[in-house]
Every structure is written in C-alpha cells, then in structure tokens.
Amino acid sequence: MTPTRQHDMGIPYVGSAFWELWEAGWPAAILRGASVTLAIGLCSICLGIVIGTIGGLVKWARLFPFTLAIDGYTTLIRGVPELLVIYLLFFSSAEFVSQVTAAFGYGGADDSAYGFVVGTVAIGVISGAYSVEVVRGALVAVPRGHIEAGRALGLSRGRIFRRIIAPQMLRLAVPGMNNIWQSTMKDTALISVVGLQELMRISSIGAGSTRQPLLFYAVAAVVYLGITIVSQIVFGVIERILNKSNRAG
Amino acid sequence: MELIQLSMPLLLSGLLLTLKISIFAVVIGFFIGLGLAIARISGSFMLAAFSQGYSSVFRGTPLMVQLFLFYYGLGQLSFIRDSALAWWVIGDGVRCAILVLALNSAAYTSEILRGGFMSVPKGALEAARACGMSKWLQFRRIEFPIAMRQALPAYGNEVILTLKGSSLASTIAVLEITGHAKRLMSQTFAVIEVFAMAGAIYLFINVVMIVLLRLTERSLMRHMAA
Numbered sequence: 306m307t308p309t310r311q312h313d314m315g316i317p318y319v320g321s322a323f324w325e326l327w328e329a330g331w332p333a334a335i336l337r338g339a340s341v342t343l344a345i346g347l348c349s350i351c352l353g354i355v356i357g358t359i360g361g362l363v364k365w366a367r368l369f370p371f372t373l374a375i376d377g378y379t380t381l382i383r384g385v386p387e388l389l390v391i392y393l394l395f396f397s398s399a400e401f402v403s404q405v406t407a408a409f410g411y412g413g414a415d416d417s418a419y420g421f422v423v424g425t426v427a428i429g430v431i432s433g434a435y436s437v438e439v440v441r442g443a444l445v446a447v448p449r450g451h452i453e454a455g456r457a458l459g460l461s462r463g464r465i466f467r468r469i470i471a472p473q474m475l476r477l478a479v480p481g482m483n484n485i486w487q488s489t490m491k492d493t494a495l496i497s498v499v500g501l502q503e504l505m506r507i508s509s510i511g512a513g514s515t516r517q518p519l520l521f522y523a524v525a526a527v528v529y530l531g532i533t534i535v536s537q538i539v540f541g542v543i544e545r546i547l548n549k550s551n552r553a554g
Numbered sequence: 555m556e557l558i559q560l561s562m563p564l565l566l567s568g569l570l571l572t573l574k575i576s577i578f579a580v581v582i583g584f585f586i587g588l589g590l591a592i593a594r595i596s597g598s599f600m601l602a603a604f605s606q607g608y609s610s611v612f613r614g615t616p617l618m619v620q621l622f623l624f625y626y627g628l629g630q631l632s633f634i635r636d637s638a639l640a641w642w643v644i645g646d647g648v649r650c651a652i653l654v655l656a657l658n659s660a661a662y663t664s665e666i667l668r669g670g671f672m673s674v675p676k677g678a679l680e681a682a683r684a685c686g687m688s689k690w691l692q693f694r695r696i697e698f699p700i701a702m703r704q705a706l707p708a709y710g711n712e713v714i715l716t717l718k719g720s721s722l723a724s725t726i727a728v729l730e731i732t733g734h735a736k737r738l739m740s741q742t743f744a745v746i747e748v749f750a751m752a753g754a755i756y757l758f759i760n761v762v763m764i765v766l767l768r769l770t771e772r773s774l775m776r777h778m779a780a
Contacts, residue, residue, distance in 0.1 A: 383714075386718040386722075387718065387721075388724065389732050392732075396739045495618060505616065505619065508619075508622075518622070518623075518626035518627045523627065526619045529616055534614065
C-alpha cells in the first residue's frame with residue numbers, strides 16, 4: 306500500500322528529474338488528485354452540516370430520547386481516531402456492497418465511485434460530530450429576548466426560526482465552521498489508506514514509482530497548504546458579508 | 555468470546571505503544587509549543603514570524619503528509635542517513651511518529667498557550683515588576699501559572715487530539731491499537747466487534763484523561779473555591 310523506503314539513493318537530483326516527471330504526467334495527476342480531495346471535502350462538509358444542524362437543533366430543543374443518541378454519537382466519534390472510523394465504514398460496507406452488487410449480477414462495482422461515496426460518508430460523519438456542538442453553541446448564543454420578542458409580535462414558529470434565529474445563528478456559527486472545514490479538509494487525506502485516488506494517494510503512488518518521496522510529499526503539503534490558505538480567505542469574506550448586516554442594523 | 559480472547563491481548567499490547575507515542579509526543583510538543591508561544595509574544599519580529607510560519611504550516615497540512623514527508627521523504631536524503639542521531643529518530647517508525655506528532659502538537663499548543671499568555675492581566679505583571687521580581691521570576695511565578703490556568707481546557711482537547719493522531723502511526727507500519735485493529739478486521743472479518751473493542755479502549759483513555767484534567771483544573775482553581 307505505502308511505498309517501500311529506498312535505502313540505496315543519495316540526495317535526489319530534482320532538476321534533471323523534473324522534465325521526466327512532467328513528461329510522465331505527474332503534475333496533471335497531482336491536480337486531478339487535488340480536485341478529488343476538494344470534491345470529497347466539499348461533499349463531506351455538506352453532509353457534516355446537515356448532520357450538525359439536525360443534531361444541534363435536537364440538542365438545543367432538548368428532544369429527550371434523541372439527545373441521548375446525539376450525545377452518544379458525538380462522544381464516540383470525537384473520542385475514537387478518525388482512521389478507526391474509516392476502517393469500520395470501509396470494511397463493513399465492502400462486504401455489504403459486494404453482496405448487493407452480486408445479488409444484482411454485477412461482478413465488479415465501480416471501485417472509485419464506491420470509494421468516493423464511502424469516503425465522503427466517513428469524513429462527513431466525523432465532521433458532523435464536531436458540527437453538532439458548533440450549531441448548538443450558535444443557537445444557544447441567540448438571545449432569548451429576541452425569540453420572546455418574536456413571539457410577542459405574534460410571529461409563527463417557522464417565521465421566528467427563519468427571520469430571527471437562523472440569520473443570527475449563521476453568523477455565530479461561521480468561525481466554528483471555519484475550524485471544522487480546516488480539519489475536514491485535512492481528514493480527507495486519511496481516505497488514502499483505503500486506496501481512493503485523492504491527493505495523498507496519488508502522491509504516495511508517485512513517491513513509490515518515481516522514488517522521489519521527498520518531492521512528492523512536499524508538493525502534496527504545499528497543495529494542502531494552498532487549499533487551507535485560500536479557504537481561509539474565502540471564510541474571511543463570508544464573515545465580512547454576514548457581519549455587514551449586523552453593523553448596519 | 556473466542557474473538558475477545560484472540561484480539562484483546564493484541565489490542566492491549568497496542569495500547570502500550572499508543573500510550574508511549576502519545577505521552578512522549580505530548581510532553582515534547584508541550585515544551586516546543588511553549589518555546590514557540592514565547593517566541594510569538596517576545597516582541598522580536600524574526601522570532602514571531604518564525605513561530606507564526608511554523609504554526610500555519612503544521613496546522614495547514616494533514617498530519618499524514620507530515621508523517622510521510624519525514625518518514626519516507628527525509629529517509630531519502632543521504633546526510634540524514636549518515637547522521638547517527640537523525641537516522642536513529644527518522645529510521646524507526648515509533649520514534650519518527652513521536653517526532654512528527656510532537657512537532658504537530660507543538661503548533662497547536664503554541665496557539666493555545668499564546669492565548670493564555672495574552673490573557674494574563676497587565677496589572678499582575680506591573681505588580682510583579684513593582685515588587686522587583688526579575689524577568690525569570692516574574693515568568694515562573696506570575697505569567698506561566700496564570701496562562702496555564704487559562705489555557706488548560708483548550709489544552710486538554712489538544713491532548714485528546716494527539717492521542718487520536720497517534721493512530722496514524724499505523725500507516726507507517728507501527729502496530730499500535732489502530733494498527734492491530736485494522737489487521738484484526740481484515741483477518742477475522744468481525745469488523746464491528748473489533749471496532750467496538752478498539753473504540754472502547756480509546757474512549758477509556760479519554761475518560762481517564764478528562765478526569766485527570768478535571769483534577770488538575772480543580773487544584774489550579776483552589777483560590778476560587780468558596
């Protein structure tokens with residue numbers, strides 16, 4: 306799975322190797338990997354937000370039996386290593402999926418699509434566990450008085466949520482979601498252990514087949530850092546837009 | 555039952571390795587992080603810039619990339635392999651995992667401690683200076699204890715994250731809890747059972763750590779007790 310270490314090499318001479326790497330199509334492969342990484346990250350954070358919103362609302366509204374389930378879920382996922390959760394989902398679903406596909410008469414299911422879906426679910430479930438607390442915290446921070454004022458004005462519950470709670474909560478949740486996005490992005494690298502060809506996996510393959518691990522992992526690190534920095538800027542803009550109405554109001 | 559007899563001893567032997575990696579990484583990471591935090595607030599532009607750059611690089615890239623970069627990448631360089639000390643660290647999976655995890659944890663720790671140092675009231679520092687305390691005495695008796703007290707809850711989270719991060723050592727063929735769990739899952743196909751056992755061990759360590767943290771917090775907060 307991971308490349309073996311090369312003990313028989315001196316300092317790599319990157320200069321001459323660069324053209325060969327270009328010819329072999331590695332830069333394009335890295336870019337393809339980076340786009341898969343971004344796609345998994347975006348899909349997982351969306352799943353995470355859905356889970357987090359439902360869980361956060363349940364905890365906020367104290368819907369009794371469900372709060373216990375949510376607490377169990379967040380405690381488990383936040384206390385157990387991400388890698389273990391990924392192994393659980395992949396190994397347990399592999400069997401299930403192969404049974405289903407066999408039942409329908411497909412010999413080999415599309416491997417990469419399967420990896421993508423299960424990977425997204427795994428990372429989404431992890432980021433969902435962290436999102437629950439962020440959403441709950443943001444909901445709690447909406448002043449009670451505002452909700453009471455809405456009720457006094459005779460607004461319906463749906464309207465109170467849409468007009469009063471949701472806009473304020475959104476603003477309060479953005480910094481927390483920023484942190485979760487950062488860690489979700491980094492967690493996608495873990496999916497490489499099950500062979501999905503995202504940035505980390507492509508780098509491993511490149512490192513092994515060209516015997517240039519230093520170069521390939523350094524490039525991967527730079528790409529991840531680039532994604533982090535760009536998303537930091539994007540979140541800055543989002544925060545400014547959401548806070549604009551606050552200052553005006 | 556047979557499954558538990560088969561896997562529990564393996565997972566518990568993995569537990570020792572997980573604890574070893576985590577404890578070393580947390581302790582080393584704390585001191586590097588403390589140094590970085592002090593560098594950040596030192597007022598020296600160069601030191602602060604280095605500290606900030608270090609923390610954004612280590613916090614902006616996945617731990618796995620860092621681990622592979624050190625383990626496979628640095629192993630490629632001949633001067634690393636020729637240096638006895640560097641190869642002693644990098645050449646061994648466990649030691650390399652400890653190093654990378656410590657460097658990674660240091661980046662997060664430095665941010666947490668920086669927050670702690672910034673929360674130290676100005677008046678307390680002025681009072682210390684007025685009492686004629688030397689810089690070192692002032693740091694040891696006033697700044698450090700107040701900062702630690704402030705930073706402790708966030709630092710507790712960081713310790714748990716480091717514990718979880720130690721599972722990545724399994725990707726460089728170190729058989730700690732997760733490494734054994736993965737192996738057992740693919741050998742026995744009892745995926746959920748093995749997950750439950752390994753997960754229970756991790757959760758147990760978490761609980762122990764949270765209790766220890768509460769006790770530390772309580773002893774640091776003695777002055778607040780009624």
